[in-house]
Amino acid sequence: xxxxxxxxxxxxxxxxxxxxxxxxxxxxxxxxxxxxxxxxxxxxxxxxxxxxxxxxxxxxxxxxxxxxxxxxxxxxxxxxxxxxxxxxxxxxxxxxxxxxxxxxxxxxxxxxxxxxxxxxxxxxxxxxxxxxxxxxxxxxxxxxxxxxxxxxxxxxxxxxxxxxxxxxxxxxxxxxxxxxxxxxxxxxxxxxxxxxxxxxxxxxxxxxxxxxxxxxxxxxxxxxxxxxxxxxxxxxxxxxxxxxxxxxxxxxxxxxxxxxxxxxxxxxxxxxxxxxxxxxxxxxxxxxxxxxxxxxxxxxxxxxxxxxxxxxxxxxxxxxxxxxxxxxxxxxxxxxxxxxxxxxxxxxxxxxxxxxxxxxxxx
Amino acid sequence: xxxxxxxxxxxxxxxxxxxxxxxxxxxxxxxxxxxxxxxxxxxxxxxxxxxxxxxxxxxxxxxxxxxxxxxxxxxxxxxxxxxxxxxxxxxxxxxxxxxxxxxxxxxxxxxxxxxxxxxxxxxxxxxxxxxxxxxxxxxxxxxxxxxxxxxxxxxxxxxxxxxxxxxxxxxxxxxx
Numbered sequence: 001x002x003x004x005x006x007x008x009x010x011x012x013x014x015x016x017x018x019x020x021x022x023x024x025x026x027x028x029x030x031x032x033x034x035x036x037x038x039x040x041x042x043x044x045x046x047x048x049x050x051x052x053x054x055x056x057x058x059x060x061x062x063x064x065x066x067x068x069x070x071x072x073x074x075x076x077x078x079x080x081x082x083x084x085x086x087x088x089x090x091x092x093x094x095x096x097x098x099x100x101x102x103x104x105x106x107x108x109x110x111x112x113x114x115x116x117x118x119x120x121x122x123x124x125x126x127x128x129x130x131x132x133x134x135x136x137x138x139x140x141x142x143x144x145x146x147x148x149x150x151x152x153x154x155x156x157x158x159x160x161x162x163x164x165x166x167x168x169x170x171x172x173x174x175x176x177x178x179x180x181x182x183x184x185x186x187x188x189x190x191x192x193x194x195x196x197x198x199x200x201x202x203x204x205x206x207x208x209x210x211x212x213x214x215x216x217x218x219x220x221x222x223x224x225x226x227x228x229x230x231x232x233x234x235x236x237x238x239x240x241x242x243x244x245x246x247x248x249x250x251x252x253x254x255x256x257x258x259x260x261x262x263x264x265x266x267x268x269x270x271x272x273x274x275x276x277x278x279x280x281x282x283x284x285x286x287x288x289x290x291x292x293x294x295x296x297x298x299x300x301x302x303x304x305x306x307x308x309x310x311x312x313x314x315x316x317x318x319x320x321x322x323x324x325x326x327x328x329x330x331x332x333x334x335x336x337x338x339x340x341x342x343x344x345x346x347x348x349x350x351x352x353x354x355x356x357x358x359x360x361x362x363x
Numbered sequence: 364x365x366x367x368x369x370x371x372x373x374x375x376x377x378x379x380x381x382x383x384x385x386x387x388x389x390x391x392x393x394x395x396x397x398x399x400x401x402x403x404x405x406x407x408x409x410x411x412x413x414x415x416x417x418x419x420x421x422x423x424x425x426x427x428x429x430x431x432x433x434x435x436x437x438x439x440x441x442x443x444x445x446x447x448x449x450x451x452x453x454x455x456x457x458x459x460x461x462x463x464x465x466x467x468x469x470x471x472x473x474x475x476x477x478x479x480x481x482x483x484x485x486x487x488x489x490x491x492x493x494x495x496x497x498x499x500x501x502x503x504x505x506x507x508x509x510x511x512x513x514x515x516x517x518x519x520x521x522x523x524x525x526x527x528x529x530x531x532x533x534x535x536x537x538x539x
Binding site for chain 2: 043045141145163165170173174251
């Protein structure tokens with residue numbers, strides 16, 4: 001039975017897997033994007049893990065109805081978790097840069113999206129409400145204000161679980177307090193391949209900041225991408241969280257720019273080799289797994305930004321970071337991809353997308 | 364060669380149950396198998412293995428485990444890092460939650476020495492607007508400019524100056 005708590009718009013389920021904004025026009029060089037997540041629970045209801053399905057549906061009805069009336073969201077629509085195929089859930093994970101899976105999502109759980117492709121509300125997963133906003137303009141303050149406007153729009157109908165001692169109460173106490181997690185995604189191939197990232201971490205030690213790869217692993221930077229987020233949500237205020245993040249991001253950006261300038265002036269052989277190999281791999285491979293694809297796309301992006309590779313725009317290469325992942329690849333090719341064909345289809349897709357690229361690296 | 368087959372985890376980095384640093388290596392021999400588990404000192408599973416069911420036993424004069432009246436979550440579940448079940452859990456397990464936050468280094472360090480009765484939360488309360496002082500952005504840029512000039516990196520300094528100029532002009536225009 002379909003989820004009774006959600007206003008049903010079946011046609012809009014398919015909108016999810018064709019949604020490409022804001023990733024289809026991202027021209028950012030180093031600071032690719034940021035996500036802000038706000039965790040909230042509703043007073044007098046048990047948290048979702050202990051809540052029965054009927055009460056979950058009651059919450060869905062209450063929250064979705066209110067969200068639909070909030071100004072500032074662009075045609076919001078809700079989809080029940082049980083209405084989504086695993087492939088569609090994967091698409092959401094990839095699109096909204098979520099590395100905590102929700103493949104297990106069931107009846108009583110739902111997602112609210114809007115036409116901007118930047119807003120997502122996860123309902124009744126770990127917490128009753130998780131509001132997420134994806135920003136590609138480097139405007140952390142503006143994104144935060146947008147999320148708070150949505151939260152304040154919910155306030156008349158939802159009394160949030162809050163205590164003076166712990167702030168906003170969340171199922172995981174480690175994110176109580178502000179309930180705010182801000183993550184910036186930085187592309188740092190120069191620092192990583194010149195082996196300068198570790199020195200940078202040591203020099204710029206900041207206990208308020210956590211750095212991991214995009215999959216949450218602190219030792220593996222897939223696609224030379226770093227996810228930089230606030231280490232604390234409790235014991236700090238929102239302004240300090242955003243301020244600390246902004247200051248850390250700026251330091252990373254300056255260090256990466258500095259490293260790239262050095263590569264450019266010294267024509268560092270190891271980087272020239274990486275960029276050339278990446279171009280070869282993308283243009284001639286017949287099998288590419290996601291990790292290898294992301295790392296070659298990263299090297300090619302660096303080559304373009306150093307002026308060594310032409311024929312592909314930064315916008316197009318940024319889009320490839322998404323479209324090479326399984327659910328997005330499937331959506332781009334408009335076909336369901338079997339597991340055994342995935343690497344083959346990805347290589348074929350990337351060969352086509354990078355065929356116009358040419359390298360002109362000085363020897 | 365020993366007739367026992369030994370099963371060892373690859374590395375003892377964190378408690379298999381609570382994900383805290385390992386203090387005890389618990390070895391259990393069942394038939395011909397040797398199991399070794401790395402566990403933290405106050406792991407409820409370790410207590411259960413050594414002293415039987417923790418729910419029924421008071422250990423070392425301590426009271427038996429607490430249970431939240433709102434959702435049935437137990438103190439052992441909280442110690443093992445399970446999610447809390449309801450708002451009431453924060454009152455029932457207040458000390459335990461603070462202790463767990465400190466152990467996991469999830470409480471800003473300046474708060475670690477705060478008095479027990481003082482609020483840990485320093486952010487906004489429900490209904491407050493979400494305004495961030497626009498000067499924050501400028502402050503970060505000025506700090507970075509200062510650092511960059513200190514390193515005599517004039518190229519980056521010029522880039523930062525452009526950013527500061529653009530932001531200052533944007534602020535002026537918004538203020539009109």
